Amino acid sequence: MQTERLGEQLQHLGFQFYTGVPCSHLKYLINYAINECEYVAAANEGDAVAIASGAFIGGKRSVVLMQNSGLANAVSPLVSLNYPFRIPLLGFVSLRGEPGVPDEPQHELMGNMTTRLLELMQIEWRYLSYDMDEAMQQLIEASRWIDRNRSFFFVVRNRTFDQVALRKQELVSRMNHLQTARQEADQYPSRYEALTVINAMKDRHTVQLATTGITGRELYEIEDSPNNLYMVGSMGCVSSFGLGLALTQRNNNKDIVVIDGDGSVLMRMGSLATNGTYSPPNMLHILLDNNAHDSTGGQSTVSHNVQFVKIAASCGYVQSIYTHNLAELQWAMEEWKRTKGLTFLYMKISKGYREQLGRPQIKPFEIKQRLQSFLRNDPPEGGQYEKRQEEYFA
Missing domain, CATH: 3.40.50.970 (Thiamin diphosphate (ThDP)-binding fold, Pyr/PP domains)
Known part of the structure; x- marks a missing residue:
């Protein structure tokens, strides 16, 4: 052929x-x-x-x-x-x-x-x-x-394609420019408190991607909006999904904020190397680490033995920052919005979540459709959402 x-x-x-x-x-x-x-x-x-x-x-x-x-x-x-x-x-x-x-x-x-x-x-x-x-x-x-x-x-099947010579590839080496380590005691806020800070930083140019399980459910409860996507299943895939989305939005003035968990990152850590290599400047990767699989009963992960900040830095994230508390998390996000560049933010959080936590009441394909509309800057269709778009960004 x-x-x-x-x-x-x-x-x-x-x-x-x-x-x-x-x-x-x-x-x-x-x-x-x-x-x-x-x-x-x-x-x-x-x-x-x-x-x-x-x-x-x-x-x-x-x-x-x-x-x-x-x-x-x-x-x-x-x-x-x-x-x-x-x-x-x-x-x-x-x-x-x-x-x-x-x-x-x-x-x-x-x-x-x-x-x-x-x-x-x-x-x-x-x-x-x-x-x-x-x-x-x-x-x-x-x-x-x-x-x-x-x-x-x-x-x-074998021998379907005829020969195409691979042109010489120019490999780009990505360098970490800022890495900060743990310097003081951790505050250990709840995931809900951390998500509240993260959500408060979004604007009309921000897309938020929440990893599988409790993270997505809590973000939905804090505020459901058309620029949110809550992963279901596909554990470990949220940052790869964010990479693909960020690469398409580099020239569209859209920022992609990936909210990840320790179990998720551990499941597909090779994605950090891919993220670092392609390095979209409009992607912020936040890891909230509670050393547990909260969604399935609180079993421990092995995150206590992993230095994620160093790993992200070695994979080529432009900045890889350890945040000790909510104030530092907010400050680091503000700095990223000003300077950009692929950035990894890490914070330890406490285990557990609130009882009677709800689940998103909107179907996944409806979440996809409204996010696509948001990316196209389409106004919501009449009567489709309970709030008008401008109310989300007032």
């Missing part, structure tokens, strides 16, 4: 944002994406799905590329982020371990179940045709599924 012709058709259909993890079956399509489009190299396939999802919310039709072994890594966000939020992605997944084709033993089982796994996740799929004209029609069909808010994946 003429890889460049296929890529040009994808561009014509609006797919110019790619992210993924390499596979030998997909290498020439990946080379094309790196050469001709915007490509984000993810640390793992689940992160790639989250990055592409954030980019889609920000207005870019997105493509994810992965080996079928990595499809298993992507199951969590595909079923608990993309499905409930109705975020459609175009995917290319290789068919390692194709039945009847000699391959490595680790690919045998996944090769037998790849298409069934896609069907179980209710993802439309097709084998990408070797015939160029038929493949071009398949791309049009896939685009129509995306228009209906349904993800569509192509299963790619």
Whole structure:
């Protein structure tokens, strides 16, 4: 297949944002994406799905590329982020371990179940045709599924793409410019108190992304607004989602504030390296660490043994700051709004949460729709929300 012709058709259909993890079956399509489009190299396939999802919310039709072994890594966000939020992605997944084709033993089982796994996740799929004209029609069909808010994946056999040489890549080294360590006793405010401070700092240019579980539920209770998104499932994916969204909003005067938890960051710490490398200046990453999985009964995490500020700094965050109390948190946010640059703020909080804490009463796909409207600066539709947009930012 003429890889460049296929890529040009994808561009014509609006797919110019790619992210993924390499596979030998997909290498020439990946080379094309790196050469001709915007490509984000993810640390793992689940992160790639989250990055592409954030980019889609920000207005870019997105493509994810992965080996079928990595499809298993992507199951969590595909079923608990993309499905409930109705975020459609175009995917290319290789068919390692194709039945009847000699391959490595680790690919045998996944090769037998790849298409069934896609069907179980209710993802439309097709084998990408070797015939160029038929493949071009398949791309049009896939685009129509995306228009209906349904993800569509192509299963790619070996030797599908013809050669595309990878141009020389200029690697940019990201340097940390400010790192502060613990210098005094921690205040240990509640998560609710910390979220109240964070929420009070938002303005009409701010998007707030709250990680899975209690964090999202408490932010919703403090103030539900069209510039909030509350993650459900897909634990560990919020900062990757924020990266994809921030990359699309760099020139749109929108700030992306990612509110994370220790269990979430620990689950996908490779995302910190990706965030640092692509370093969107309009992204603020806040970690509220209570050394516990509060949503599931308060079991301890291993965060007490991790120096997150140093890790973020070593991954290339421009600033990585330890805040000891609510006043420092507010000050650091004010400084970030003035200076920008990818920044990591860390604060220890107390365990626990208020009894009878409610849950968002708005469906995830409705949250997606109103956030997309906010990003487009659309006014709320009449009667859709209880408050008018200007009341949120009075």
